[in-house]
Amino acid sequence: MRRFRILLGMGVASALAVLPGATLSASAAPAGNAAAIDSVIGMYYPLAPQRLMDTRSGLGGTAAAIGPGRVASLQVTGRGGVPTGGVGSVVLNVTVTGPTAGSFLTLYPSGEARPTASSINFPAGWLGSNNVTVKVGSDGKVLVYNQSGSTHVVVDVVGFYASSETVRTSLGTGGQYQRTTPSRLVDTRKEGGAVAAGDLTLRYVDLGEATSPHVKALVLNITAVAPERGGFLSAWSGTGPVPGSSTVNYGAGKVVPNLAFVATGRCGDCGPGYEVPTFAVYTSQATNIVVDLVGVVDDGTLPNGLRFTPMSPIRIVDSRSALGTSGAIAAGETRKITAPSTVVTDSTEVLAMNVTAVSPTSGTVLTVWAADAGLAKPTASNLNPAAGQIVSNAVMGAIGPNDAFNVHNLMGSTHLVADVVGRFYLYPGTANVAAADAPRLAVVGANH
Numbered sequence: 333m334r335r336f337r338i339l340l341g342m343g344v345a346s347a348l349a350v351l352p353g354a355t356l357s358a359s360a361a362p363a364g365n366a367a368a369i370d371s372v373i374g375m376y377y378p379l380a381p382q383r384l385m386d387t388r389s390g391l392g393g394t395a396a397a398i399g400p401g402r403v404a405s406l407q408v409t410g411r412g413g414v415p416t417g418g419v420g421s422v423v424l425n426v427t428v429t430g431p432t433a434g435s436f437l438t439l440y441p442s443g444e445a446r447p448t449a450s451s452i453n454f455p456a457g458w459l460g461s462n463n464v465t466v467k468v469g470s471d472g473k474v475l476v477y478n479q480s481g482s483t484h485v486v487v488d489v490v491g492f493y494a495s496s497e498t499v500r501t502s503l504g505t506g507g508q509y510q511r512t513t514p515s516r517l518v519d520t521r522k523e524g525g526a527v528a529a530g531d532l533t534l535r536y537v538d539l540g541e542a543t544s545p546h547v548k549a550l551v552l553n554i555t556a557v558a559p560e561r562g563g564f565l566s567a568w569s570g571t572g573p574v575p576g577s578s579t580v581n582y583g584a585g586k587v588v589p590n591l592a593f594v595a596t597g598r599c600g601d602c603g604p605g606y607e608v609p610t611f612a613v614y615t616s617q618a619t620n621i622v623v624d625l626v627g628v629v630d631d632g633t634l635p636n637g638l639r640f641t642p643m644s645p646i647r648i649v650d651s652r653s654a655l656g657t658s659g660a661i662a663a664g665e666t667r668k669i670t671a672p673s674t675v676v677t678d679s680t681e682v683l684a685m686n687v688t689a690v691s692p693t694s695g696t697v698l699t700v701w702a703a704d705a706g707l708a709k710p711t712a713s714n715l716n717p718a719a720g721q722i723v724s725n726a727v728m729g730a731i732g733p734n735d736a737f738n739v740h741n742l743m744g745s746t747h748l749v750a751d752v753v754g755r756f757y758l759y760p761g762t763a764n765v766a767a768a769d770a771p772r773l774a775v776v777g778a779n780h
Contacts, residue, residue: 374639375506378595382412409472420495421642433481442469449645449751508637518623563617570612624712649750694744
């Protein structure tokens with residue numbers, strides 16, 4: 333059962349779901365065998381969310397809506413906790429607000445040609461966000477291109493991947509991505525109904541005594557379901573006040589998901605008898621909230637962790653033009669898609685992708701998972717587009733032994749677009765089994 337107390341000093345009066353008897357501490361890497369890690373290249377460093385750009389106010393250097401065919405430059409290194417050097421790519425939450433036409437944004441490294449891929453797709457008048465991992469240019473900048481009309485853009489940074497050992501000197505070791513069995517952690521539709529405007533819900537996740545104390549961040553798919561009014565969700569560790577950034581931006585009555593890398597808090601007395609990671613979600617308007625766990629970031633000491641190699645965005649699927657697959661995916665159909673050899677390597681385990689549903693004929697749910705790996709379709713969802721929408725979401729797309737992934741469409745039919753922004757590989761320094769045999773972590777328990 334939830335207990336609530338009023339928190340002040342956040343600019344709003346908020347209700348917090350308190351873990352009974354819980355004592356929270358700030359997120360910090362637990363002691364581990366860090367000396368055995370001979371490199372931090374490809375490791376992830378979670379950050380407390382920080383705003384880098386808001387074209388409405390001029391934050392970040394662009395003080396107006398980005399017009400058709402225009403490119404805005406954004407300095408990301410040296411800001412928001414991102415170091416000045418040694419950064420290969422950053423993980424951003426990108427929000428579009430008030431677009432005058434249907435369009436898309438493409439984020440890409442400064443100094444490189446603009447790719448044909450997209451980072452976030454939207455109709456006129458839309459309010460929404462997408463998690464975007466983008467390679468950083470040699471000058472520490474990324475570029476933001478808008479195709480049509482004009483739109484304001486808000487960008488928050490939530491973490492980065494190291495590209496050199498210079499990061500280790502100042503920040504120590506980062507974390508490695510660990511695949512988990514997809515698990516639903518929160519579904520307020522089954523827990524008493526919509527969360528009231530201004531409320532915060534704090535939860536813990538237990539992945540077992542050998543794993544939980546080593547989790548530095550959770551990779552979550554967070555969905556707002558049928559909010560009463562337009563607003564936003566903010567996800568963070570639960571330590572300290574609500575951050576001045578958003579994770580999911582939603583319109584009234586919509587179903588809006590977004591992938592989120594959420595740095596964890598820590599709870600030593602939540603019930604399991606050992607330290608477990610925590611996260612919190614704040615909503616500005618009344619809405620139901622669904623949270624699915626799709627992966628975690630460890631402290632670098634757990635076996636079989638994955639490292640990240642950033643790539644300039646590249647399109648591998650467009651069912652409209654028979655790229656990667658041909659024709660719309662029918663209702664109830666599972667489509668197997670093989671990644672091209674130009675994208676995967678022998679060590680690739682997971683593709684970081686931006687997946688877009690294009691004009692589905694009815695409201696539907698898309699689910700992505702590894703093909704030919706003996707895995708049943710997960711109950712978690714990746715995209716929840718309404719009829720006629722063009723909706724994107726970041727997906728951590730595990731691939732099977734034949735370099736393929738499955739996409740299942742629940743209802744109607746929809747075209748599919750997928751753009752790859754990087755790949756994860758099994759790091760030999762902490763691997764103790766062959767890549768194909770590396771087990772997935774699983775949730776032991778969670779606070780509801």
